[in-house]
Amino acid sequence: MTFQCQRDCYMQEFATVVVSCSPAELKADTNGNKEKVKGFNVKLQDTILFPEGGGQPDDHGLIGDVPVLRVTRQGPEAVHFVGSALEVGQKVQLKVDWERRFDHMQQHSGQHLITAMADSMFGYKTTSWELGRQRSSIELDTPSMKPGQIEALEAAVNEKIRDHVPVTVQVLSLDDPALEKVRSRGLPDDAVGPIRIIDIEGVDSNMCCGTHVSNLSHLQVIKLLGTEKGKKNKTNLIFLVGNRVLKYADKSYSIERSLVALLKTGPDDHVDAVDKIQKNVKALQKSNLGLLRDMAVLTAQNFKLHPERGNFFTLHKKEGDNEFMSIIANEIANEDTLVFLTVGEEKGPGLFLLAGPIEKVAKLGPRVLEMLQGKGAGKNGRFQGKVNSMARRQEVEELLREHCNSEP
Known part of the structure; x- marks a missing residue:
């Protein structure tokens, strides 16, 4: 059977009759997630809404004022999935989404x-x-x-x-x-x-x-x-x-005009301008990493030289990485000192490192993970990983400080 949409591909409206309507479910893609939608499968005497096939997606449109969410072919028939029931024998007017078609x-x-x-x-x-x-x-x-x-x-x-x-x-x-x-x-x-x-x-x-x-x-x-x-x-x-x-x-012209405004160059020079920016960024990143390493060493040394340093050190820095935290932990490297370090947004995701006495770290590491909603692991006096939220960082710090103060 050929459908009216195949006999006249340019027809945008068509009158027909509902042959059957039965309850059904549709697996719909909503923002990348598959969800089951309850509705009805409707068969018509004929249709101008193309059922998917031959590499071509199905049409969208209306049966009366009811949106058609999917059209599929079952043998010689087209099946229209809709959200509302339609009366068998009812005369209906079909409208196709012409722009899509x-x-x-x-x-x-x-x-x-x-x-x-x-x-x-x-x-x-x-x-x-x-x-x-x-x-x-x-x-x-x-x-x-x-x-x-x-x-x-x-x-x-x-x-x-x-x-x-x-x-x-x-x-x-x-x-x-x-x-x-x-x-x-x-x-x-x-x-x-x-x-x-x-x-x-x-x-x-x-x-x-x-x-x-x-x-x-x-x-x-x-x-x-x-x-x-x-x-x-x-x-x-x-x-x-x-x-x-x-x-x-x-779209390409709109992007081109935006790049002209941002790069302050004509379209023919965009590639060279971006290449220059990328090289500058790499140089700045390299310089920034060097400064972070120096800062990590100085931060640790300043703690070690403090006359009332205690047995607990903590630091949060927005900019940083695992290497920054490891340098501080390595520089302090004291069996009696518990080190708690974090990098990232204050209320957002980030990284953490807990270092110090093996037994303390093994005991407190999982608790830190739980409070910061993170994932990680540890051994030999080191426990580190990624966290989803720094919102409870202050609570973690108080827990660790209290634990250090309560033990001789």
Whole structure:
């Protein structure tokens, strides 16, 4: 069965009837976390909302005023997941999220064109593709592509766009001998009924269930961003089509203007300016580390020389690292002195080091971890690790000081 969205990819509203509605659950991605959402699976007499398939994500839209959260294909039927129940037999008006749909049409038809031209020009076969949220990629059966090949391919596909090449749809039966001449990576196991063929006149004929433009001119433009190393000695070709190219150009220009203001140089000098800044930062970091080491030594020596130094030393410093703390602990190095050091934000995460008498450190280390919500370990008179919050640091310090004062 073909759906109305496949018969007329440009239709944005459509009247149909609810055939069934049953309770269901959907695993939704919320800020990177999978959560189960309760709702209803709705089947309609026909639909303009494309169910995910062929590498193309599903459509978003409305059934009446009820948002459609997911559309999937089950054999010959499309299943719409919604949050509210709909009455069986009810006449409803469908509306498709046209911006999302047209974007998918551009990317999908663009993929067909790039795939066909990469094959005809270089013999590179497409083994898979991904329609991403911001950019898309085609996996080509080649270990690499030369810059000159990418430039030639980009020029060729955009020439086809300028030529206003028609894109048509054929529907053939499974036993039609014409299917043998059609490019395909195979049909789904549950494929039934007639087979849909997307034909780019004089360029490509390919089995596909997705939504497509009716003319290559509707793609506007294709930009090949470059390649990335793929799996199993293959290459991923990254691309943008149509409105995504315009959005990319707009975003790139905005970033460029921001960099001009920050770096006080023109766009052509940005790389050199950033390189100079990075070298200066490395030099400053090296100098800062040297100063921190010197400060650590002086801090420890000042404690050792103090006539009333006692048997407990504590210090918190916002700037520092494990080496800074280790130098202080090594310099003090007194079997009778308990050393508690922390670095990081006063109320935020950071590092800690507890050093001194082996028995005291072994006993108090886990308690310090618990109070500072940290992770760490220790041995031989040293206990150190990372902490999630310094909020209770003062309490830890009082605990350690009290413990030192209570023992002879």
